[in-house]
Amino acid sequence: xxxxxxxxxxxxxxxxxxxxxxxxxxSGHATLYWYQQILGQGPKLLIxxxxxxxxxxxxxxxxRFSAERLKGVDSTLKIQPAKLEDSAVxxxxxxxxxxxxxxxAFFGQGTRLTVV
Amino acid sequence: GESVGLHLPTLSVQEGDNxxxxxxxSNSASDYFIWYKQESGKGPQFxxxxxxxxxxxxxxxxxxxxxxxxxxxxxxxxxxxxGDSAVYFCAENRGSGGSYIPTFGRGxxxxxxx
Numbered sequence: 001x002x003x004x005x006x007x008x009x010x011x012x013x014x015x016x017x018x019x020x021x022x023x024x025x026x027s028g029h030a031t032l033y034w035y036q037q038i039l040g041q042g043p044k045l046l047i048x049x050x051x052x053x054x055x056x057x058x059x060x061x062x063x064r065f066s067a068e069r070l071k072g073v074d075s076t077l078k079i080q081p082a083k084l085e086d087s088a089v090x091x092x093x094x095x096x097x098x099x100x101x102x103x104x105a106f107f108g109q110g111t112r113l114t115v116v
Numbered sequence: 117g118e119s120v121g122l123h124l125p126t127l128s129v130q131e132g133d134n135x136x137x138x139x140x141x142s143n144s145a146s147d148y149f150i151w152y153k154q155e156s157g158k159g160p161q162f163x164x165x166x167x168x169x170x171x172x173x174x175x176x177x178x179x180x181x182x183x184x185x186x187x188x189x190x191x192x193x194x195x196x197x198x199g200d201s202a203v204y205f206c207a208e209n210r211g212s213g214g215s216y217i218p219t220f221g222r223g224x225x226x227x228x229x230x
Contacts, residue, residue, distance in 0.1 A: 004159070033218070042205050042220035043160065055215045091159050102148040102167070102209055105218055107159030 002026065004108035006092050012114045018080040021111045025073070025094030031055075032069055033105060034077050035091040043091055049075065050098050082115045089113070128227045135196045137224045139189040139206035146208040148216070151180060151191045154223070155202045163191070163204075193226075201228045 005024040013019050025032050031050050035043035046065065048055040051072035060067065064083070069075040079086055089112050093105035129135050141149070147168035152160035164175045166182050166189075173180050179192040189206050203223040209216035 035220075040222075042207075042222050045217055045219065048215070048217065050215075056217055093159070098215075102165075102216060104150055104162040104165060105160075107161070109157070109159050 004092055004094055004106055006090075006108035006111055008111055009109065010112050010114075012116060013082055015084055015115050016081040018078065019082055019113060020076050020078045021090050021092075021113075023075045023077070023092030023108060025075070025092070026096070026106055029094035029096050029106070030072075030098050031095045031105075032075050033091075033093040033095075034067055034075070035093065037089045037091055037110070039088070046077070079113075082113075084115050087113055087115045125222070126225045126227065128229065129196050131196060131198060131228055131230050133196055135191075135193040135200070135226060135228075137191045137193075137204050137226065139191075139221055141187050141189065141206075141208055141221075143208065143210060144184075144187060146210060148209040149180070149182065149189055150207045150209075150218070151178075151189075152205045152207060152220075153200075153202045154205065160205060160220075196226075196228050198228045198230055201226055 007022050033048050034046045037043040046060045047057040047067045049069040052069050067077045089110040091110045093107040095103045095105045097103050150165040151163040154160045164180050166173045166180045177194045181190045203225050205220050205223045207218050207220045210219050
């Protein structure tokens, strides 16, 4: 079974520029997550979708970050404008069941963003 | 605030030794925990999980122990191999409005010396 696909793998941008990340979850997975992982820290959840609806986005900096999951499959995460502190690895994950159930998450390799 | 955390940031062991990685949690309502392994340049990978109605669960070379009294988890790796070198995270599923939010701790870096 194919895993979670993310692109690009690496991105370097200047502060105040915009950037977008793309995620294709495992086929049939209802729940999709975006995490931010700063170097030396654990992943921090930014947003959680069930199909194309938002379940939780309480930790998403909505003044600059946005995410969507049109048609309940692929998802994009956008940062506009980027700040230096946004430098991190952005991880996408998916799980086969809805967020009301306990299950593991399957992670992609992540996109490493460097803001200079 | 309530959080999932780890006691030791780095653990160094010799190949063949047993490794024990610890994790403390503070949300007494948490009832599901997962251990993930993250190798350099990769996303976290599921190792083993445990529900709060269990004290112990075993997998291949790994055992997770849960002590609800002191809100403590541990991951035991038997006969540690160089391929086990990675960062290990414990995560808890926190309930939020009818959904569960996977919440990670900081992680422990395991270094296995040949």
